[in-house]
Amino acid sequence: MTTSLPSASCPALFIAAPSSGQGKTTVTAGLARLLRNQGKVVRVFKTGPDYLDPQILAQASGQPVDQLDLWMAGEAYCRQRFYQAAVSADIILVEGAMGLFDGEPSSADLAALFELPLVIVMDVKGMAQTAAALMSGLAGFRDDLLIAGMIANACGTQRHRELIESALPPSIPLLAALPRDPALTLPERHLGLVQADEIRDDLEARFEAAASALDAAGLATALMKIAPVTFTAAQGHVPSVPSSLAGQTIGVAKDAAFSFIYQANLDLLEQMGAKLCFFSPLSERRLPLCDALWLPGGYPELHASTLAENASMREDIQRFYSAGKPILAECGGMLYCLDTLTDYDENTHTMLGLLPGQGAMRGRRGCQGMQTADLAEGALRGHAHHRSMAEGTPEPIAHGRRQRHPAPGEPIYRQRQLTASYLHFFFPNNPAAVASLFSGSAASAQPSATEEFNACS
The missing domain is CATH 3.40.50.880 (Class I glutamine amidotransferase (GATase) domain)
Structure with a gap:
């Protein structure tokens, strides 16, 4: 007799981009803060080995942030973490690493395995219809991904937004357009973002600014259409941890x-x-x-x-x-x-x-x-x-x-x-x-x- 493993359903969203530097962390942190301000429990995960982004995302969401990597941690570990989050969270956000298809395994591999809808963040400064062409290419590169829409970052004007939106195929909605605003960007140094503890008060102002911009852009309303994702526990496949360090x-x-x-x-x-x-x-x-x-x-x-x-x-x-x-x-x-x-x-x-x-x-x-x-x-x-x-x-x-x-x-x-x-x-x-x-x-x-x-x- 086969015993089915427990499952939990929760809305989930995978935030990816064509490359690094497009604004994924800014959008993920801003969205986490927007949803948190609405009284929701937001669990955020970061794809790949990263220490700095999780510090930022943990402060924005008010919840611990785990790293998920299919090679470093394994599928069973990732599955169990998703399941545990879905049991108590109102929504799950996953921030990708690098570009959507970069690395082996890539952000796309993780999103496909767990059937997570993807939102693509793209810095559209210096282009209009070409942004739509890039989106079409990303959406058509693999047939096992669900593209929920696009967020245009660093969008100049309303006319700029209209040019991009009108060129997108009907299957890819423009969910939001964020303005070019230095108050929304996150400070960086040689290994990535500046550590959250060093700029905590400054980050709070940036989180609230990003949340307000996303709210004004109507992103929270657009996300209401996203169906919940069902996550199955991996309890039968994750080995129990022995008390090998008891007393140490x-x-x-x-x-x-x-x-x-x-x-x-x-x-x-x-x-x-x-x-x-x-x-x-x-x-x-x-x-x-x-x-x-x-x-x-x-x-x-x-x-x-x-x-x-x-x-x-x-x-x-x-x-x-x-x-x-x-x-x-x-x-x-x-x-x-x-x-x-x-x-x-x-x-x-x-x-x-x-x-x-x-x-x-x-x-x-x-x-x-x-x-x-x-x-x-x-x-x-x-x-x-x-x-x-x-x-x-x-x-x-x-x-x-x-x-x-x-x-x-x-x-x-x-x-x-x-x-x-x-x-x-x-x-x-x-x-x-x-x-x-x-x-x-x-x-x-x-x-x-x-x-x-x-x-x-």
Whole structure:
């Protein structure tokens, strides 16, 4: 006898674009705030590996924002997250990544799998009927997508809107046209949007301005026609999480310098029984009592002087490392573990000195992409996205395995119980490997490159 899995229905909308920089986040945040102001519970998801957009969207919606990626997290995980949101939400919004068809899997793949209606946001500055032609091309590229309509961003005048609307095919309605207004745009820096906590009050004004513009454009009324989507639970396919970290306290660096943290990672650690203790390497002088450390990515290069001046925190972490306790350092956290870090102004600052090497920023060019780390603890998927380089580092224990390219990915270092890499890991991809990393059970059996060299000498 086959038992059907529970299901829940909820209106849902996938907000995508022809490319990055079209205004997806502005529209998604503005719509979330508009619906929230109407008293609705809005759950927002972000496609792909992204830390900055979810911070913005969480503030706009007043609800936690999860990342969904079919390669990094898997279909069962995504399905379960959708189901859990649909149980309690009045509407679900999903913001896409890059262009609609970019990447493998793409935003289009996620929308098609879960039969989510798509709204395409397009910056129409400098074009009119051509915008309609681009929309027709996007709508006809695949036959498994439901295009609910278009939002014209940076629309100049009413006449501009009319030219676009009249050229669109009848099957693609123009749902709204947003004016060209600097008050609606979101501030950016070298890795993307500025972090929400740094500009919270300014963001509130931008959210309200975007909500008012979308309301005036009639978007909320247009969305009333969208039929609910049914999401089926994946409870039969998502493995239960063992209490592998029960009794463990994990110190998590979290402040303006270290903030690239998936909420799903924190949730998993707690589900495995760990107690999380957040601390700030910028403002606190002592390391809290803990059994393991997680130094996530962020912007240490913007705060390198403050980090260098906090000698007592540096000494505490050095003693923690010397005691052989587990440390996971990702990207910005890895830069913090090096001997020095040179910022964009070419000032060099003393860092922790746990991992030999020198970090330096390198302008606009950087490295990004999805990769798998084949660790002794198990394979763990994640991604890289950085604009820095590390030199003078020891021999890595492994390199990331790229998703679609044979070239070696990011180097992965291990010194004592420190595991460091440019990779940002998605913990739910392999809970057992994560538990081993933070308990040190597998790492203790694997000597570092330095220890191997000394043993051979």
